[in-house]
Amino acid sequence: MAARLIDGKAAAAALRARVGGLAAMFEAATGRRAGLATVLVGEDPASSVYIRSKRSATGEAGMESIHHALPADTSEAEVLALVETLNADPAIDGILVQLPLPSHIDAARVIDTIDPDKDVDGFHVVNAGRLAVGDPAALVPCTPLGCLHLLRAELGKLTGYHAVVIGRSNIVGKPMASLLLGESCTVTITHSHTRDLPEICRSADILVAAVGRPEMVKTDWIKPGATVIDVGINRVPGAEPGKTRLVGDVAFAEAAEVAGAITPVPGGVGPMTIAMLLRNTLVAAHRRAGLPQPEGL
Numbered sequence: 357m358a359a360r361l362i363d364g365k366a367a368a369a370a371l372r373a374r375v376g377g378l379a380a381m382f383e384a385a386t387g388r389r390a391g392l393a394t395v396l397v398g399e400d401p402a403s404s405v406y407i408r409s410k411r412s413a414t415g416e417a418g419m420e421s422i423h424h425a426l427p428a429d430t431s432e433a434e435v436l437a438l439v440e441t442l443n444a445d446p447a448i449d450g451i452l453v454q455l456p457l458p459s460h461i462d463a464a465r466v467i468d469t470i471d472p473d474k475d476v477d478g479f480h481v482v483n484a485g486r487l488a489v490g491d492p493a494a495l496v497p498c499t500p501l502g503c504l505h506l507l508r509a510e511l512g513k514l515t516g517y518h519a520v521v522i523g524r525s526n527i528v529g530k531p532m533a534s535l536l537l538g539e540s541c542t543v544t545i546t547h548s549h550t551r552d553l554p555e556i557c558r559s560a561d562i563l564v565a566a567v568g569r570p571e572m573v574k575t576d577w578i579k580p581g582a583t584v585i586d587v588g589i590n591r592v593p594g595a596e597p598g599k600t601r602l603v604g605d606v607a608f609a610e611a612a613e614v615a616g617a618i619t620p621v622p623g624g625v626g627p628m629t630i631a632m633l634l635r636n637t638l639v640a641a642h643r644r645a646g647l648p649q650p651e652g653l
């Protein structure tokens with residue numbers, strides 16, 4: 357392997373420690389802890405695991421974690437009513453409604469009911485708009501924010517690099533492209549209808565893969581020395597029957613022969629997503645308390 361390994365787990369631990377220190381200062385200044393409310397509808401096993409790790413990270417960082425577990429048959433109106441209650445609760449700084457929601461609930465409607473200034477996922481249209489116009493009031497989606505953090509740590513200033521984003525979701529691809537544009541990269545967004553995808557990827561100094569297709573990005577898609585960020589979290593059949601393993605959207609071993617630096621899966625972007633959720637919650641708490649945003653977040 358020629359590429360440097362970008363250690364997202366270590367970067368996430370460092371960020372969480374910094375958030376923890378600042379959360380203690382927030383508590384000293386305000387007499388209360390920053391609070392994150394999580395809402396889970398139904399019992400999807402993957403969602404339950406993610407919520408558990410988000411909640412324990414929140415507690416470890418010295419913030420309050422308030423969880424609402426609702427049965428799978430909860431009506432949309434009931435979820436909306438809960439969100440309204442959390443919006444009005446002064447002890448709640450951040451609201452996270454775990455996705456996906458059951459199909460009888462309109463996720464966009466739920467997200468757009470969240471107070472934009474408590475929308476620590478950054479999924480509300482108001483935050484998408486703020487990000488698109490470069491308004492610093494934006495709460496930015498955690499996964500692309502985590503990717504940007506890793507890229508800055510690896511490359512320093514990103515000005516002038518050609519960044520190719522594979523995937524155009526509202527949660528990762530589009531906000532990732534906005535962030536990279538904000539860093540003065542030249543940005544290409546690609547997707548399932550893009551022609552000559554391997555060739556376009558090969559022109560990338562920065563390649564961000566967020567398509568959800570296991571090991572789609574191959575060696576010959578990568579410019580020698582490029583920085584590769586793998587957002588994919590795909591569960592595929594493992595070596596032993598009945599077992600699964602986690603792979604990214606990048607064929608890691610072969611890509612690492614060519615790339616300059618690359619994130620692994622697991623241990624890359626995933627842990628950064630959770631660290632950024634804590635970061636966003638603390639930022640939201642400072643704004644709501646009328647305190648200046650702490651340095652170094």
Ligand SMILES: Nc1nc(=O)c2c([nH]1)NC[C@@H]1CN(c3ccc(C(=O)N[C@@H](CCC(=O)O)C(=O)O)cc3)C=[N+]21
Binds near residue numbers: 453589622625629
């Ligand atoms: N409202 C909402 N906000 C989210 O941010 C959100 C969501 N819904 N629904 C589900 C996805 C998924 N997601 C992950 C977070 C951390 C890891 C993570 O830490 N992954 C570890 C490994 C985890 C494992 O072993 O399964 C890693 O990559 O190293 C992965 C995925 C947040 N999501």
